[in-house]
Amino acid sequence: MSQSCNEREWTERWVGFIIxxxxxxxxxxxxxxxxxxxxxxxxxxxxxxxxxxxxxxxxPGETPSTLPPELAALSAPxxxxxxxxFNKIDGKADLYxxxxxxxLHCQRFAxxxxxxxxxxxxxxxxxxxxxxxxxxxxxxxxxxxxLDLTEFAYQTQNALFFVCGRYYVxxxxxxxxxxxMAAMRxxxxxxxAANPPGATRxxxxxxxxxxxxxxxxxxxxxxxxxGFDRFxxxxxxKYRLPDGATNVEVLxxxxxxxxxxxxxxxxxxxxxxxxxxGGKETESQDAGSTGKPIEFMGNxxxxxxxxNAVAGVxxxxxxxxxxxxxxxxxxxxxxxxxx
Amino acid sequence: MRAAKAGAAIVxxxxxxxxxxxxxxxxxxxxxxxxxxxxxxxxxxxxxxxxVTGADRVKTVNRALAALGGIxxxxxxxxxxxxxxxxxxxxxxxxxATSHPDLVAEVTRLCLRAGxxxxxxxxxxxxxxxxxxxxxxxxxxxxxxxxxxxxxxRSSFKPTTLADATLIKDWPLLIEPxxxxxxxxxLAPVKDHNRSGASLTMKNWxxxxxxxxxxxxxxxxxxxxxxxxxVRPTLVILDGTTTMLTNGPTGGSLDDxxxxxxxxxxxxxVAADAFGATxxxxxxxxxxxxxxAAAAGLGIADFESLNxxxxxxx
Numbered sequence: 001m002s003q004s005c006n007e008r009e010w011t012e013r014w015v016g017f018i019i020x021x022x023x024x025x026x027x028x029x030x031x032x033x034x035x036x037x038x039x040x041x042x043x044x045x046x047x048x049x050x051x052x053x054x055x056x057x058x059x060p061g062e063t064p065s066t067l068p069p070e071l072a073a074l075s076a077p078x079x080x081x082x083x084x085x086f087n088k089i090d091g092k093a094d095l096y097x098x099x100x101x102x103x104l105h106c107q108r109f110a111x112x113x114x115x116x117x118x119x120x121x122x123x124x125x126x127x128x129x130x131x132x133x134x135x136x137x138x139x140x141x142x143x144x145x146x147l148d149l150t151e152f153a154y155q156t157q158n159a160l161f162f163v164c165g166r167y168y169v170x171x172x173x174x175x176x177x178x179x180x181m182a183a184m185r186x187x188x189x190x191x192x193a194a195n196p197p198g199a200t201r202x203x204x205x206x207x208x209x210x211x212x213x214x215x216x217x218x219x220x221x222x223x224x225x226x227g228f229d230r231f232x233x234x235x236x237x238k239y240r241l242p243d244g245a246t247n248v249e250v251l252x253x254x255x256x257x258x259x260x261x262x263x264x265x266x267x268x269x270x271x272x273x274x275x276x277x278g279g280k281e282t283e284s285q286d287a288g289s290t291g292k293p294i295e296f297m298g299n300x301x302x303x304x305x306x307x308n309a310v311a312g313v314x315x316x317x318x319x320x321x322x323x324x325x326x327x328x329x330x331x332x333x334x335x336x337x338x339x
Numbered sequence: 340m341r342a343a344k345a346g347a348a349i350v351x352x353x354x355x356x357x358x359x360x361x362x363x364x365x366x367x368x369x370x371x372x373x374x375x376x377x378x379x380x381x382x383x384x385x386x387x388x389x390x391v392t393g394a395d396r397v398k399t400v401n402r403a404l405a406a407l408g409g410i411x412x413x414x415x416x417x418x419x420x421x422x423x424x425x426x427x428x429x430x431x432x433x434x435x436a437t438s439h440p441d442l443v444a445e446v447t448r449l450c451l452r453a454g455x456x457x458x459x460x461x462x463x464x465x466x467x468x469x470x471x472x473x474x475x476x477x478x479x480x481x482x483x484x485x486x487x488x489x490x491x492x493r494s495s496f497k498p499t500t501l502a503d504a505t506l507i508k509d510w511p512l513l514i515e516p517x518x519x520x521x522x523x524x525x526l527a528p529v530k531d532h533n534r535s536g537a538s539l540t541m542k543n544w545x546x547x548x549x550x551x552x553x554x555x556x557x558x559x560x561x562x563x564x565x566x567x568x569x570v571r572p573t574l575v576i577l578d579g580t581t582t583m584l585t586n587g588p589t590g591g592s593l594d595d596x597x598x599x600x601x602x603x604x605x606x607x608x609v610a611a612d613a614f615g616a617t618x619x620x621x622x623x624x625x626x627x628x629x630x631x632a633a634a635a636g637l638g639i640a641d642f643e644s645l646n647x648x649x650x651x652x653x
Contacts, residue, residue: 027355090588091534108429120429174432
């Protein structure tokens with residue numbers, strides 16, 4: 001028994017000694033290494049060029065499993081995560097990152113019949129439909145033509161842009177021949193079929209009344225909307241009022257809060273922000289329940305809360321148009337809430 | 340007894356840790372070898388800026404340089420020239436996200452005709468430089484005109500520190516292509532930019548940075564200003580033949596572009612950028628990096644005060 005205890009003690013002592021020896025070795029290594037530590041060189045090594053990560057097996061459904069027959073892959077698929085998205089799109093990365101970007105899959109494809117006619121296919125996984133809609137809406141081209149593909153889709157003379165559930169997809173070619181554009185549309189339809197967007201909708205968009213609403217003008221800003229850092233989920237829509245020859249454009253907005261108290265607090269905070277930065281309250285007989293308009297940098301701002309929503313109009317050139325759209329919006333929100 | 344030994348071991352380990360602890364941490368300047376770019380600018384003499392309108396960038400750049408006294412004013416026999424292009428994206432020239440290959444080729448030819456011993460075309464696109472230089476058409480155009488392409492590799496970078504800088508401290512700089520170089524010309528397209536508002540000639544130097552340079556996007560105007568301090572070119576050429584008005588810096592749709600048919604050559608990058616702002620429908624005052632650079636004496640934001648030479652070619 002005593003011999004067994006002694007043996008155990010020796011074993012423990014040797015194990016302890018070996019562990020201490022290992023720790024001493026690690027400490028010595030760290031001690032020596034710190035003399036050659038250089039954060040800049042370390043950064044350069046980590047982020048030196050050629051950092052694109054070809055993906056041997058892209059996530060199922062994100063890159064079409066079968067291509068339209070007229071297309072062939074021109075490059076290996078690539079994937080980018082939030083920490084290296086800038087490698088691919090540089091200064092535009094922030095737009096996606098602030099909207100909740102998860103991953104980008106992209107790949108170039110060429111026409112089999114004309115290898116020099118190629119396009120690039122980008123699938124941005126934004127995590128959820130509103131985020132995908134946000135980046136879609138913030139980049140919408142003014143010359144867009146509606147595309148019968150998903151609820152949010154358009155094409156320009158050389159590219160397709162659409163939202164499919166959590167994905168925002170771009171197909172871009174510099175050589176928009178009819179065969180290439182047709183192949184891109186076919187690929188887009190195939191993507192939608194493989195990734196059905198489902199029945200999920202963005203309910204906030206229904207709160208904008210349809211009267212005088214400019215088709216396809218709805219947007220979502222997920223950071224610092226109108227320069228106010230507490231506006232982090234602001235839906236916008238443009239209204240065009242055919243008043244006389246002026247044809248005024250009015251930007252209406254709304255953001256949903258958890259409670260009506262939160263909405264009122266946010267409304268007051270935005271008013272304070274405007275007033276603190278040079279805004280002045282104006283009198284308006286038309287204002288009604290939407291509160292006193294604020295003249296800010298030569299334009300009119302109206303902000304009000306309705307139940308748990310903060311809403312209003314932003315940077316409107318004339319007070320009458322601002323008040324009219326604010327009233328329309330307030331009425332529409334009440335109606336939408338009751339439906 | 341064992342508890343005492345364990346306690347002694349803990350105390351000893353703690354003592355060693357305390358002895359090894361470096362309260363100051365690593366210094367920012369622990370690097371023995373830092374580099375900086377030479378000042379490539381020429382002494383002020385002659386006109387500083389020309390603005391030429393026309394749709395053919397080969398003709399407009401020739402006219403713009405002729406207005407400044409010809410390429411011979413800037414490039415002498417035996418000069419080794421770097422053309423810093425924008426090859427940031429693997430994007431075809433039609434989308435105007437990068438320097439146009441026709442312009443790169445023509446400026447290469449002009450430099451060689453003026454007696455340059457060599458012309459090197461470089462940029463650090465980060466993502467797959469070979470694809471970027473290839474798909475933009477820059478590599479083929481530059482090489483066919485007689486230039487060499489310097490693709491960045493890991494060994495191309497050395498840390499640099501700009502005196503009194505907030506951001507450029509011990510940061511990797513694309514330096515290898517500049518060995519033995521005597522002249523530097525920046526070739527930048529006119530583009531909208533999601534963070535800075537505009538991508539023009541001073542923003543073009545961003546492509547000389549290595550590392551995870553995206554961190555600078557949080558303070559984009561300061562980094563552009565510091566780059567303007569760091570890089571003193573011989574000449575900048577701002578290509579506003581096609582301007583990316585929206586969705587920059589990548590664009591993607593031809594609808595993002597507008598034919599503005601303008602070429603600018605200038606020894607004053609601040610003035611060139613101030614003019615470039617107008618092609619984007621903006622003002623110099625709306626782009627803080629221009630104001631910072633002008634306030635630091637790096638150039639003139641009021642470009643009209645330089646009496647730019649204006650011309651048009653059909």
